[in-house]
Amino acid sequence: MGCGEDPVPTIAGGDAAEGRRIVAAQGCTACHVVPGxxxxxxxxxxxxxxxxxxxxxxxxxxxxxxxxxxxxxxPAAIAPRTAMPAPALDDAQLRHVAAFLVTLR
Structure with a gap:
């Protein structure tokens, strides 16, 4: 880690590699640019x-x-005008996706 870089937060129960796989499988790149x-x-x-x-x-x-x-x-409960659908993911899968997203610096 370089000088001044923030540590990557951890998501309890989340696995970033699994989150990356879920993002790919869910087709998130149809709407988002997902690095890598x-x-x-x-x-x-x-x-x-x-x-x-x-x-x-x-x-x-x-x-x-x-x-x-x-x-x-x-998503719509937080941002009612969003076009983002609620994913069909359980809590463990959501934690994995979150763990992946917090690695995107």
């Missing part, structure tokens, strides 16, 4: 490049692990 995915990438949603450095999730909630998981569980 190697898949065709869409631009309907925001790029996820640098996600870990953002102050807010969906421009609404402070970017904390719990808030990220809360948003991923039901």
């Amino acid at each position: 995915s190697g898949a065709p990438q869409g631009h309907a949603g925001p790029s996820l490049q640098g996600f870990a450095r953002r102050g807010y999730v969906a421009g609404v909630l402070p970017n904390t692990p719990d808030n990220l998981i809360r948003f991923l569980r039901d």
Whole structure:
């Protein structure tokens, strides 16, 4: 880690590698740029490049692990005008996805 870099937060019960696989399997790149995915990438949603450095999730909630998981569980409950659908993921899968997203610096 270089001088001045923030440590990567950990997500209890989350595995970033598994989260990367889930993001690919769920087709998140259809709407988002996902760094390192190697898949065709869409631009309907925001790029996820640098996600870990953002102050807010969906421009609404402070970017904390719990808030990220809360948003991923039901995006429209947090940001009613979002086009992002609620993924069909269980809590463990949501934790893995969150663990991956917080690695995107």
